[in-house]
Structure formats: C-alpha cells, structure tokens
Amino acid sequence: xxxxxxxxxxxxxxxxxxxxxCTVSGDSIGSRGHYWSWIRQHPGKGLEWIGYIYYxxxxxxxxxxxxxxxxxxxxxxNLFSLKLTFVTAADTAMYYCARETDGCFDPWGQxxxxxxxx
Amino acid sequence: EIxxxxxxxxxxxxxxxxxxxxxxxxQSVSSYLAWYQQKPGQAPRLLIYDASNRATxxxxxxxxxxxxxxxxxxxxSLEPEDFAVYYCQQxxxxxxxxxxxxxxxxxxx
Numbered sequence: 001x002x003x004x005x006x007x008x009x010x011x012x013x014x015x016x017x018x019x020x021x022c023t024v025s026g027d028s029i030g031s032r033g034h035y036w037s038w039i040r041q042h043p044g045k046g047l048e049w050i051g052y053i054y055y056x057x058x059x060x061x062x063x064x065x066x067x068x069x070x071x072x073x074x075x076x077x078n079l080f081s082l083k084l085t086f087v088t089a090a091d092t093a094m095y096y097c098a099r100e101t102d103g104c105f106d107p108w109g110q111x112x113x114x115x116x117x118x
Numbered sequence: 119e120i121x122x123x124x125x126x127x128x129x130x131x132x133x134x135x136x137x138x139x140x141x142x143x144x145q146s147v148s149s150y151l152a153w154y155q156q157k158p159g160q161a162p163r164l165l166i167y168d169a170s171n172r173a174t175x176x177x178x179x180x181x182x183x184x185x186x187x188x189x190x191x192x193x194x195s196l197e198p199e200d201f202a203v204y205y206c207q208q209x210x211x212x213x214x215x216x217x218x219x220x221x222x223x224x225x226x227x
Contacts, residue, residue: 046205046218046219046220046221047154047162047205047207047218047221048218049215049216049217049218052214060213060214060215062215062216063119063215096161096162098161102167102168103150103152103167103168103208103209103216104152104164104167104168104207104209105152105154105162105164105207106163106164106167106173107164108161108162108163109161110160110161111161
C-alpha cells in the first residue's frame with residue numbers, strides 16, 4: 001500500500017521560504033511511470049497544482065508559481081521536497097503531496113496546513 | 119491554460135436519488151479527465167480516470183462519461199457517505215499542465 005506523508009513547519013513568516021518534504025512508503029520514488037507532485041488548497045477553496053518531478057529530476061511547474069517554486073527529489077531517502085520562496089499570506093493553504101500516474105493523482109498524503117504570518 | 123467549469127456549484131439531493139455533475143473544458147482535453155471526491159478534513163480521493171474508468175475500490179454506482187470538452191460524473195443512487203465535494207481535473211500533454219475545476223458541493227436535501 002503506497003502512502004505519502006507531508007512534513008514541515010506549519011508557520012512561515014512573510015517573505016521567507018516555505019519548505020516541505022513528502023516521504024513515500026510502499027513504492028520506490030525511482031519507479032518509472034510516476035511523477036511526484038505537490039498540490040495546494042487555500043482555506044475553503046479549490047485545488048491548485050503546484051508542480052511535479054520525475055525520479056530523474058525533470059520538473060514541471062504551474063506557470064503562475066514557476067518563478068518561486070523548486071521541487072527536488074532524494075531517491076536515496078525515497079522523498080521529494082517543495083520550496084516556495086518569498087511567501088505571502090496568499091500562500092496560506094493546505095499542502096498535499098501525491099503520486100501522479102497518467103495524468104491523475106493517487107494516492108494523496110493527508111496534507112499539511114501552512115500559515116504565512118508574522 | 120485550460121479552464122474547467124463545473125456545474126452546478128451546489129447540488130441538493132436525497133439519499134437514493136441520482137446525481138449528475140458536469141465538467142466543461144475551455145478546449146478539448148480528449149479523455150484526459152479525472153474526478154475526485156473530497157470529504158471535510160480529508161485529502162481528495164481519485165474516483166474516475168481517463169473520463170470513464172473507475173479507480174481501484176470505487177463502487178459501481180460511480181460512473182464517468184464524456185470526451186473532448188464535456189464530461190459527466192453520475193452517482194446512480196446516492197449513499198449517505200457520498201455527500202461531499204467533487205472536483206474534475208485535466209492534464210495537458212505539452213507543455214505539461216494540470217488544472218482542476220472549482221468543485222461541486224453535493225449536499226443532503
């Protein structure tokens with residue numbers, strides 16, 4: 001059974017960098033055919049794709065966030081990470097990691113709430 | 119960017135009734151459309167992929183149809199646990215891009 005678990009600070013100050021990690025169990029992050037993804041959900045709102053990474057390191061980002069986002073992978077630890085720079089209150093959201101296969105996301109992590117506030 | 123528009127925003131029905139949810143794309147997405155269910159406090163769960171294929175473990179009362187720009191998620195007979203928010207999602211092959219609809223809230227009447 002594949003499981004994903006997000007971790008990282010729940011509170012980030014404005015203008016700083018949000019850093020989250022997603023640890024994968026039950027599957028190898030180096031397995032072919034999957035992209036490893038970050039998706040966020042603003043409070044009470046819909047879902048926004050942030051970007052994803054292949055085990056080789058190839059990345060694709062949402063154009064609206066591309067200038068501030070970096071997704072990286074550590075195959076030795078079976079995890080991938082998100083960095084979002086220069087955060088503002090508009091980046092307050094639930095952040096999910098998920099495995100992408102053929103264009104859809106399954107499974108998802110339980111999510112981690114990140115609040116941007118001084 | 120491909121925009122997905124879901125309708126209605128809210129659907130009020132009773133258990134046992136049939137639910138029909140719509141998702142319209144601003145341009146053709148072929149059959150690259152998925153549906154998710156999200157309950158309060160939980161992550162979304164994949165229901166349907168490639169427009170009409172049920173994900174593993176999804177009950178047969180859930181079905182998807184459509185191609186191109188118009189898609190439908192049908193729940194044939196609502197169970198109490200089906201009341202939730204439903205999202206559609208598309209992926210573009212090149213450049214790779216993914217967007218979600220704004221969601222339909224299915225509530226108990």
